[in-house]
Amino acid sequence: MSTExxxxxxEAFVAHRNLLFTVAYEMLGSAADAEDVLQExxxxxxxxxLEQVRDQRAYLVRITTRQALNRLRSLQRRKESYxxxxxxxxxxxxxxxAEDVELAESVSMAMMLVLETLTPTERAVFVLRExxxxxxxxxxxxxxxxxxxxxxxxxxxxxxxxxxxxxxxxTPGAASAAVxxxxxxxxxxxxxxxxxxxxxxxxxxxxxxGIKQAALRPITGAEKVTRFLFGxxxxxxxxLSMVPTVVNGSPALLVRLDxxxxxxxxxxxxxxxxxxxxxxxxPEKLTRVAAATPLTLR
Numbered sequence: 001m002s003t004e005x006x007x008x009x010x011e012a013f014v015a016h017r018n019l020l021f022t023v024a025y026e027m028l029g030s031a032a033d034a035e036d037v038l039q040e041x042x043x044x045x046x047x048x049x050l051e052q053v054r055d056q057r058a059y060l061v062r063i064t065t066r067q068a069l070n071r072l073r074s075l076q077r078r079k080e081s082y083x084x085x086x087x088x089x090x091x092x093x094x095x096x097x098a099e100d101v102e103l104a105e106s107v108s109m110a111m112m113l114v115l116e117t118l119t120p121t122e123r124a125v126f127v128l129r130e131x132x133x134x135x136x137x138x139x140x141x142x143x144x145x146x147x148x149x150x151x152x153x154x155x156x157x158x159x160x161x162x163x164x165x166x167x168x169x170x171t172p173g174a175a176s177a178a179v180x181x182x183x184x185x186x187x188x189x190x191x192x193x194x195x196x197x198x199x200x201x202x203x204x205x206x207x208x209x210g211i212k213q214a215a216l217r218p219i220t221g222a223e224k225v226t227r228f229l230f231g232x233x234x235x236x237x238x239x240l241s242m243v244p245t246v247v248n249g250s251p252a253l254l255v256r257l258d259x260x261x262x263x264x265x266x267x268x269x270x271x272x273x274x275x276x277x278x279x280x281x282x283p284e285k286l287t288r289v290a291a292a293t294p295l296t297l298r
Contacts, residue, residue: 009046012056019057019132020064022107026127027068027120028075029088029112031288040067058138065124065142072120083210085218087278088112089285090247090264092292106131107248109266109278110166113205117164118157125150126157167270175251178269179244183253186233186242191226198222199273204229209282212263225277247289254293255279261290 006014013020020041024034041063053059079086088109106127115123124143128134136147136154143150170178178197185193204225208214219228233240238258242265245254252266264286268276280286 008050009048012050013042013045013060016057016060020060023061023064023127023132024068025091026106026112026115026131027065027123028072029116030075030285031089031091032284033071033075034068037064037067037071058134058141061128061132061134061138062142065128066144069120069124069143072123076120083208084214084216085205085207086116087205087207087280087282087285088248090252090266090280090289092289093246093249108166108250108268109248110250110268110276112248113278114161114164114166118160121145122153122157122160125153126161129154130158130161166268166276170269170272174272175267175269176244178272178274179251179253179267182267182274183242183244186229189230189233191230194226194229195222197274198225199270199275202273202275202277204277204279206279207282207285209284211283212281214279214281254289261286261293264289 017038020038021034024037025031028034028037041060044063044067045060048059050056090109091107093107115126118126121143125139128139128142129136134142136150139145139154140147140150145153181197182194185191185197200222201220202222202225204215204219206214215228219225236257240262241256242253243256245252245264247264247266250266251269252264255262255265263279263281266276266278266280267274268278
């Protein structure tokens with residue numbers, strides 16, 4: 001019988017790893033960068049004298065937040081030279097995430113794009129306060145501000161987000177019906193059927209990262225989006241498949257061309273209609289999706 005035991009530092013890190021990853025991802029919008037932040041957090045955590053730590057969870061979140069803030073500032077400089085629109089790296093999520101309404105909204109593509117409009121500090125404060133319900137004193141220690149300043153930042157960030165927050169999403173059943181209608185319209189090549197499931201003010205955002213072809217600017221309006229989608233489908237010379245999945249807690253389609261992952265099309269569905277389409281084609285943002293995709297979806 002094995003007598004090996006895990007050291008306390010490792011036990012604490014493993015116990016809170018999912019939380020730390022989600023904090024970093026919501027701050028950065030990049031799973032790859034979030035993983036790097038966790039590596040940096042681990043390196044600092046193992047050097048800490050645990051006897052001096054009263055709250056291991058709060059201490060780990062503090063390290064993660066500070067590392068994520070540093071990386072977020074460098075990411076913003078990279079985004080300034082990014083080709084076309086920038087979308088978060090999609091994460092395949094389980095149905096139980098979609099059932100947790102607050103968590104699903106906090107990681108949805110639509111909400112992540114709203115968070116992009118905040119300053120780095122505002123984003124950190126908003127994520128820790130609104131998504132994870134941390135106290136002002138805990139957040140103050142993480143962002144190196146006073147609790148009074150954090151309270152003001154939180155109020156400002158909440159007001160900013162509320163003015164841009166997507167409307168309440170529909171039930172899972174209604175979302176599934178909208179996805180099925182979208183797929184049926186595409187499969188049958190029926191523009192009117194597609195118009196019927198798209199909201200009049202639907203927005204399509206593409207992200208090819210300068211590597212894959214994608215719309216360089218958002219496309220707004222059901223008729224323009226329909227023309228764009230059917231125009232692209234008409235140029236496809238190899239077998240194309242779209243399989244429903246769940247990404248960032250919301251309905252999405254895994255798109256394959258000739259059997260290879262081409263992209264993820266995440267959807268925002270409100271009042272039984274699709275109000276947002278977020279198509280990530282940048283292959284650098286699809287490595288985790290390709291690796292995590294079950295064989296049944298390939």
